């Protein structure tokens with residue numbers, strides 16, 4: 001499998017505090033890697049450093065070999081690393097379909113012919129975007145909600161729509177920040193199904209921060225365990241379950 005994302009020695013310092021301390025890992029196509037660890041472990045800081053929301057003090061973030069560390073969030077999203085937030089902002093007054101459409105970027109016409117036929121092309125592009133957005137909603141079992149206002153959905157449904165919006169642009173790498181928080185068991189199962197489809201059918205590489213242990217164990221191929229900014233363990237769910245350092249980090253005794 002090809003490595004899509006390689007994180008090497010990534011560090012973030014905030015005024016004397018090392019929130020992220022030389023963390024390294026790899027993520028390949030179609031793989032789910034969970035990042036777990038107690039509060040303050042540095043999980044969010046890791047996401048922020050990868051996606052450009054905080055500037056790393058050291059290290060590299062390679063997307064298909066190209067270092068994007070230190071680029072702006074907009075540039076990094078443009079390179080193909082997209083993320084969701086814990087309280088991701090959908091537009092509540094827009095419909096579900098319209099929200100998903102905001103995640104689809106239309107290409108700007110470039111050539112002379114494009115300028116001549118720009119309007120027709122723009123209409124075609126819009127039609128294609130709507131068809132794609134509807135297909136994605138169907139794929140994720142949300143087709144029946146397409147015309148509902150986003151603000152009228154439950155929290156769990158809104159999170160699913162946010163993920164659909166984020167994946168609409170077909171990013172190779174998706175960073176999901178606690179996608180299951182506050183979800184009912186049924187919605188959690190649906191979320192796991194969605195993650196499995198994205199990786200299995202679309203080859204998306206997923207980095208997942210998640211506290212719900214059963215979701216992590218069932219959906220992750222590999223797990224990175226952090227504590228106090230450092231990587232303390234790395235392995236498959238079975239290896240992590242049996243790891244002493246992990247138990248100690250969680251139970252708080254040596």
Ligand SMILES: Nc1ncnc2c1ncn2[C@@H]1O[C@H](COP(=O)(O)OP(=O)(O)OP(=O)(O)O)[C@@H](O)[C@H]1O
Pocket residue numbers: 014017019037038039040041042043044045046
């Ligand atoms: N902008 C900031 N300025 C100063 N310190 C920060 C900043 N952001 C995070 N920190 C600190 O960095 C450390 C790691 O925080 P981070 O939010 O990454 O942990 P986390 O693993 O995501 O925790 P949680 O599970 O509670 O979300 C904490 O000690 C936190 O207080």
